[in-house]
Amino acid sequence: ALRRNLYASSSCGVCGKATLENALSVAPPLTDPARFDSDFFPSLVGRLRAVQPAFDHTGGLHAAGLFSPDGDLLAVREDVGRHNAVDKVVGFAARAGRLPLSGHVLLVSGRISYEIVQKALAARVPVVAAVSAPSSLAVRLADAAGIALVGFLRGERLNVYGARHRIGAAG
Numbered sequence: 001a002l003r004r005n006l007y008a009s010s011s012c013g014v015c016g017k018a019t020l021e022n023a024l025s026v027a028p029p030l031t032d033p034a035r036f037d038s039d040f041f042p043s044l045v046g047r048l049r050a051v052q053p054a055f056d057h058t059g060g061l062h063a064a065g066l067f068s069p070d071g072d073l074l075a076v077r078e079d080v081g082r083h084n085a086v087d088k089v090v091g092f093a094a095r096a097g098r099l100p101l102s103g104h105v106l107l108v109s110g111r112i113s114y115e116i117v118q119k120a121l122a123a124r125v126p127v128v129a130a131v132s133a134p135s136s137l138a139v140r141l142a143d144a145a146g147i148a149l150v151g152f153l154r155g156e157r158l159n160v161y162g163a164r165h166r167i168g169a170a171g
Contacts, residue, residue, distance in 0.1 A: 030146035100124030
């Protein structure tokens with residue numbers, strides 16, 4: 001008795017690709033030489049959280065942050081959806097003429113989904129980090145695309161998935 005109508009659709013162009021091959025046909029695997037020591041990551045979550053005014057007010061928004069190769073926080077965007085927050089960060093980079101995002105790190109406040117890895121691949125981001133877990137499909141795509149995923153980033157602890165060669169021991 002319930003019927004759902006879809007009147008319009010919008011996306012970044014890579015969302016909804018059903019297979020890894022389809023995602024990689026939109027953007028080829030990264031050849032970016034970026035590498036990061038594991039000690040680059042522990043402070044990122046606190047730095048992102050410190051500049052989330054909407055989360056402070058509502059307690060219910062996701063954030064995405066873009067970090068330079070030197071660790072500078074370049075952009076933070078909040079949204080109800082973590083995918084939208086990522087889109088806003090990539091949009092910032094596009095408007096600022098910063099694409100491709102070689103050597104950068106994208107941090108998300110939730111889990112790393114396949115779609116977030118797709119967006120990182122399209123923007124050419126070599127590392128995606130998160131406070132939570134990546135999905136198994138996100139790990140498969142990251143591995144095929146040459147993207148490192150840093151999951152469960154909590155305190156000094158982290159797990160590395162995908163292109164693990166991008167993350168080295170603390171220096």
